[in-house]
């Protein structure tokens with residue numbers, strides 16, 4: 593049986609951006625990066641004057657994710673830049689990326705902007721979606737429209753992925769097979 597997909601967001605699950613600035617979560621390293629898409633947000637400023645983006649990344653997370661019985665896929669606004677900037681810091685190889693037709697668009701039913709596209713992208717394969725922004729309406733819609741099992745795992749962006757989340761992901765995938 594093919595493994596389920598693990599559709600992985602960056603900001604929230606891997607980078608707990610909402611943690612208090614003076615309370616960097618245990619196990620995380622601080623990185624300051626300037627990916628092209630970040631610099632492009634400040635079109636009137638020369639790149640060297642753009643303040644870097646602060647990232648907190650836990651290098652144990654890559655190996656822990658790779659040990660799970662899933663096929664890992666980036667599902668993040670970082671898109672391909674996740675492979676350039678996040679993979680090396682977190683300890684992951686280059687991963688396939690969900691590419692979005694549009695970012696942050698409003699949804700007529702109040703769904704998260706990723707939800708419909710993820711279900712289409714998964715094309716009937718079981719998946720776990722790990723994100724800090726999913727809501728109950730997304731769970732309901734996915735259950736009604738995705739023809740295979742799906743786990744929507746919401747992560748607190750103040751803490752990032754925790755041991756219990758890895759355990760949940762493992763249990764869910766094992767129960768599938």
Ligand SMILES: [Mg+2]
Pocket residue numbers: 601602603604605723724725
């Ligand atoms: Mg996020």
